[in-house]
Amino acid sequence: MEETGSLTLGERERAMLAGEAGEGAAAAMRLVADAARLLGARRLVPVASAHIDGCLYHGDAGTLFAEHLVALGASVAVPATLNIGALDLMKPGNVRMPPERRAMALRLMQAYQALGCRSTFTCAPYQAGHRPAVGEDVAWGESNAVAFCNSVLGARTNRYGDFLDIACAIAGAAPAVGLHLPQNRRARLVLDASALPDRLKDEDAFWPVLGALTGRKAGERVPAITGLEGFASEDRLKALGAAAASFGAVGLFHVVGETPEAPTLAAALDGADADVERLTMGDIGEALALLSTATGADEAVSAVGIGSPHLSLGEFEALIDTFAGRRARLPFYANTGRHVVAELEARGHLPALDAAGVTLVADTCIVATRIIPAAGGVLMTNSGKFAHYAPGNIGHAVIYGSLADCVETAVAGTLRRDLSLWS
Missing domain, CATH: 3.30.499.10 (Aconitase, domain 3)
Incomplete structure (x- = not known):
């Protein structure tokens, strides 16, 4: 083992930095190690898979970065799926984009394929067979995918942004911080939904509203939600997590009695102190209002x-x-x-x-x-x-x-x- 600042690297990681696995792998490991130092990590954690958000075109820099990795001979070290791109490759006519931007968006998607990523192009890789095991460390991007991975599958990932996501996939490692660490997965906020009517909990439309409410209330805390036993399904939990991650910074939520790390409230808390809030229909009404920005009930839907x-x-x-x-x-x-x-x-x-x-x-x-x-x-x-x-x-x-x-x-x-x- 070797210490570089407060970060301790193992033999494999040092060898990769030294270029023994090629220039592309060395570049990726440098990015991961530098990110780990910035985050205060003391070590890296091996990851079993990755989900890559960086294939969505936002500008030429992203395309050139991915193509640079290809030119360096990089390839992913673990199974990696791709999030959405900017093109519908199955029906290209669906997308209205100037030719020069379309060409760069296509090059970006093709570069990630050349790096060895699966051409899933979905924000729901868990529906495409990418389902890591409970307790498995992975490096996933895309907010809803991260929330689902942590919460519903019980795997462990932080929200990896563009460039760092593919670097982790090539290096096969990620900084050992945040939700990779068990102590950071304990609930610090309990939302009690037991007073809400069962007829509402059994409506699919309820779950995104609950998600928006959860995101706003949780802040940086991991929430646990009680009173939903028997009403959750995978699609409903997907909708809850997506809204919670969009309206807040939720990367992990526990639904007591439904998600793998929360068979009981005590298990979700794991000894941590938590604030408790009892949800009311007033709370639901306020959250529902967040989801509609059109003014007036007679707005013309286009x-x-x-x-x-x-x-x-x-x-x-x-x-x-x-x-x-x-x-x-x-x-x-x-x-x-x-x-x-x-x-x-x-x-x-x-x-x-x-x-x-x-x-x-x-x-x-x-x-x-x-x-x-x-x-x-x-x-x-x-x-x-x-x-x-x-x-x-x-x-x-x-x-x-x-x-x-x-x-x-x-x-x-x-x-x-x-x-x-x-x-």
């Missing part, structure tokens, strides 16, 4: 968008059932991963979606790149994450509603929203 995080097969089947043979009069975008598109095709669901007027978007999503024709409209969504990002990213005000609200609005061509759910 498009409907669902699937952030990407839709699962089960969510698509619910969508088809809700349309019940009808057709949307408004543009209706359903965002998902290419692995789900393959399942939809295998099960014969694509004709029903086409007949309903649903535009499938894969490999990317409507708030990450220009797909909706013009800014300045109103997007209706059942996604807490879309609700948070659409105003800033694509210039659309938002109306939040249930899946049924979204479909009824699209079919009618004008706003339809059942507010009795929230009474």
Whole structure:
């Protein structure tokens, strides 16, 4: 072992820094080691896999960085999946982008493929078979994926940003700080949902609202939520975590009796002191208001968008059932991963979606790149994450509603929203 400042490196890590695994691996290890020193880590932790957020085009620098790693001969040392890019490679016409930016976005996606990453291009890699084991250290990017990985799968990761994510994947290691350490995974805030009505907990639309509320209340604390036993599903926990990570900085949440590190409240706390808050319908109403930025109930909806995080097969089947043979009069975008598109095709669901007027978007999503024709409209969504990002990213005000609200609005061509759910 060798100490460099307060960071102690092992023999493998020192050999990689010295270039014994090639220039690309040495460059990646330098990035990881320097980040570890900045974060105050005393050691690195080996990682079993990675999920890479850096393949979404934000400018030429990201493309040139990835291509530089390729030129240095770098390749990932662990299995690595790719988050969304800026292009829909399955339906290129979906994306409206100037030719020069389109070319750079494509080069970026191709560079990460050349580094050995899987071409998943989804913000829900856990739906594409990337599911690390409980207690396994990994290096994941993308906020909802990180929250799901830590909370629902019970693996351990911090939120790794662009460039550091791929560096960790090439080095096969990450700084041993934050949520990699057991003591930082203990709940410090308890949100008691037992007083909320069961009929509400059994509605899919409730979970993004609870997520937004959790994100706002948690701050930097790990929250544990009680009173939800028997109501959680993987898609509901996905929606909760995505909203909590968007409206706050939540990388890990515990749902007592449902998530792997919280069979009991005592297990989630693990001896830590925690603040306790009893949630009310007033709290839910305030959180619901955060998810709609359009002014007035009579705002003209210009498009409907669902699937952030990407839709699962089960969510698509619910969508088809809700349309019940009808057709949307408004543009209706359903965002998902290419692995789900393959399942939809295998099960014969694509004709029903086409007949309903649903535009499938894969490999990317409507708030990450220009797909909706013009800014300045109103997007209706059942996604807490879309609700948070659409105003800033694509210039659309938002109306939040249930899946049924979204479909009824699209079919009618004008706003339809059942507010009795929230009474």
